[in-house]
Amino acid sequence: MALFRPASWTGPRRSILSPWSSPALVVLAVLITFVLTAGPILLAGANPIAAYVEFLVVPVTSGFTAIEVLVSATPILFTGAAVAIAFRAGYWNIGAEGQLLLGAIAGAGVGILVGGLPAIVALPAMVAAGALAGAAWALVPALLRVRFGIDEVVTTLLLNPVALLVVNGLLHGPWRDPVTGFPESPRIAAAAEFPALLPGSRLHLGFLIAMAVVAAAWFVLARTPAGLRLRAVGLSPHGARFAGIDVSGTLLRAALVSGAVAGIAGVSEVAGIQYRLTGGLSPGYGYTGIVVATLGALSMPGVALAALFLGDLTVGASSAARALGIPSQLGAVTQGVLLLTTVGLLALRRNRLTRGIEIGGETVAGDVAAGGLPSAATAISEEGEVEQE
Amino acid sequence: MTAGAVSGSAAPVVELRGITKRFGDLVANDRVDFDVGRGEVHALLGENGAGKTTLMRIVYGLTHPDAGQILVGGRPVAIRSPKDAIAAGIGMVTQHFSLVRPMTVAENVVLGRTGGIRLEMAAAAARVAEASERLGIRVDPGAVVAELSVGEQQRVEILKALARDCRVLILDEPTAVLVPQEVEALFATLRRLLDEGLSVVFISHKLGEVRAISDRVSVLRRGVMVGTVEGSTDERELARMMVGRPMLGIRRTERAGAGPPSTPALSVRDLGAAGVHGLPALVDLSFDVQPGEILGVAGVSGNGQTELVGVLSGMRHPSGGSIVVDGVELAGASPRRLMAAGIGRIPEDRHASLIPDLSVAYNLAIERLDDFRRGGLLDEPAIREHAEQLIARFAIRARPDDRVATLSGGNIQKVLLARVLSRDPRVLVVAQPTRGLDVGATEYVRSELLARRAAGTAVLLVSEDLDELLALADRLIVLYEGRIVGEMRAGDADPEQLGMLMAGRGRAA
């Protein structure tokens, strides 16, 4: 059972927990979220119970909406997995949004260029380009972190608006659609479009790729030495270094893979939904990835479930808007509240368990449980040492 | 106990009666009585872990006692937090200063005591300057704390306590961070303050200093008050009270090949390393460990042991010197290279040396995952089998899938021991291997170390437990302030003399 155990959110004492408490916590978070969002629903003049039915149940009752749930889940499966991979290593990548946009740019660029090529060449080329671009966008913050111990939270975050500016710069400049003059790129080649999985539906190849990525990430994390090393680094950077693991290299690789996966999310939106680069490509999928990863307890099965759940919520929010007149923005409200209740409950649980455990007059709980994050690099540099290998 | 009780010259300002504090099974303070009179320096002497700091943290409200009473001016008081202690006229300078480093001296001194909205910084600075002048504690009120030397920072701490009208000042190992000249300055300051009626509790394990400044000395050993004697008491007597008699648990057999030294398995030359505050923690350390020998490293903690083990574990960079195992130079090598060269490492912080949230099986395998791979995947059956074997061989009470964090201290130590010993290290670096373990686990760990010795491993055993060193080691070196101040055969060692060396008095012949 993969628990929600990124390094610094937990102390060793967390282990008193039984493994099932994580799903229980998520269910509790969902319930609290529903209670908290009842207010806005009532303000909208709807019955909260009816609204929740509309949110959660109605989307899966018809074939069309059920497929739409999968469509909505596709980008956040990618970004959720991307964020979870990084967080599991103890690397706080808040930049999935920007990495996604760079992936979209690269995907669109290749998609436009591959005009004459067959799909079997065009599609892998796009995905590879997107992955590379996402990883490249993740590189600088990762290097700053492992070389200088500079907190990656702010650097990854700040690159998000920069990525959006790059997109807008392209769309208002060289890539402006020559035909319509709209700030949209030219349409990608037909061979570069992701085929629909079901004829006539919007569900596209991207969903399969997303599931494959999640499955592969699960497999690597759970079954390979590299995955075990990554988990070890996230759980205890000091212990991992002591055991001879290359902590810096592991962090760097995790950051780049995370960026690559987020980059593929961008390709998937370009090639599967928009067929061109647009300014409104992502309504914050990168940030939703943080919700998905947190809610999914940083485990890949959890990410899959959380992404489907949020996809359900998104489709439900638009159907609730039609049926009950509740503004569909309630979906975003729910996401935010869900994230806040989940981290709040996690912190509550951790602190209840760690408070006041003393050993020989020194509290061991104090430093490890600091729900904040003496990140691996900080912890290392505090010892006044230099990274090796 | 031979030492007779000596009472203070004046009525006690602060008196402790029957203070008891337990941490789990460990009794840190066992019905301890203690008092300090007006204008007096009462030293609290003892080895590390004797319970000195715990006792004084109780007085300052940082730790809560399980039983006992604190009297201030003859009246019982409840001290629940530092705030209560400050109100009762008690001040404490802890080993880790509680100063806000980017702030000025004056800001630190007035912190938490400012009334009103406006910070009267100029007035505060003037007051601090005046107090600094009057008390003879020279500090610039406008200086930023982070830019001060450690000695100056300590003066700020003392000034801070005095600015809160403290009448009893507790100093926890105040000289540990000071150079000799600064120690002199500190003592001069204290003498002036004593004349004005301040009382001082001076926590230390350095005999010379204790004798130089104290009116009375109380000695704690393993949480029990051994006795209170005059400050002029002979150093040998103090050392004897502090260290006690060794109680041998395991009988050591003389080393088989204890003849002329063969090629050393571990050879350390001129090793240096920086410690906290960037001060040198190890100075030109040189020693050899022979195959089949246990070299014990004695010393009060904080004299370079942590840094020595850190360097030999690959977790800390040496500032110079060489470490050679079997002709391979290893100074500054990574943990991976050290392990490959045959060094097994068991540092004192077991928790941090493992991944507590991973299973026992993974922790046992994590150093050598390449041996547990099958076609690029983790060979789970092999990892499990490996774990089961080691669990059986080292009598670890755990299942392979249990997370290490759920294990008892003894079993955690056994996991670490099993991980290290299963690789047949040529050299074993062990620190405080039995600290906090129960009797059974202690015996087990010691017998394993002796078994390794018999098998020809070179063992470097760092311990603050003299009984353990005398029971296990063939040879001893004593560390004091990062240097080797004595070396002897364990059979010839005399606890009294060891205590003197550990306390920085004299060198071995």
Place this chain on the structure above:
Amino acid sequence: MTFTFVFDLLAATLRNATPLVYGTVGETYSERSGVLNLGIEGTMYAGAFAGFAVAFTTGSPLLGLLAALVVGVLAGAVMGLLTVTLGANQHVSGIGLTIGLIGISEFANRLLFQGGELRRIEPMPLLEPLAFLGAPGEIFHQYGLTYIAFLVVVPLAWWVLQRSSFGLEIRAVGDNPEAADAAGINVGRTRYLALMIGGALMGIGGAFFTLAVLGSFTLDIIAGRGWVCVALVIFGRWRIGRGVLGALLFSLLFSLQFRLRILPGFGELPFEVLLALPYLVVILALALSGRNVAYPGAYLKPYRRS
């Protein structure tokens, strides 16, 4: 270039810097107390919306301003609940707050105003105290909120942080909460207050757009300016003066590119390059200072008495 151009440029710089100044000062307060508040983007957004909604309904821009302030205080309190009381992860809490606040603002916007045609209020007037100066007087042709930002908020915020007892306490809990606690300071209360004050300023900064500049609320109105403030705080090394200087610099570039774009020859330069500058400069500055970045001592660390 004429003098009019220069005066006009400087006036625009001050105007564009105003919301950034509020946000940067607010974020500085949060971070100096030891809490990175990534809820800033959402708090500014909610301030913009609440300010407009109340001003539109009541007809009073002042009540709107008050609403933005209250919403900011509440947002700060929620951040405090999560990161101070519960000790939750600061950046995930901040991101969650931003997502939630933007969501709730858009939800309420939809509910109250049903989309439909653009609702407008009479924007706050521009003041012209020095009109008699002629062209140079143009620099002083500003909104009241701009005057308040530069003449009241910045000096006052600086004075409180550096010269008042409360400011000393904020700096102490942000750098060494253990020492502050030992000195008898209530660490939690101080951090809550810093977050709430910071939130109030962020809320007002957001309301500046709806109440003063536009007189209406549009989606994506903050457009990442909260993140700009986060960058400026680091650029200013957690100092109010330097942060404000950064805001002015950024606004100068922003205003300049806006004006240069209409000139022949400058049209080719994508203005996005200039917009991206503050972010890139901050990252570059971090990279250049390497290990020497002086983060507040308790940055990202919740405090719990042992």
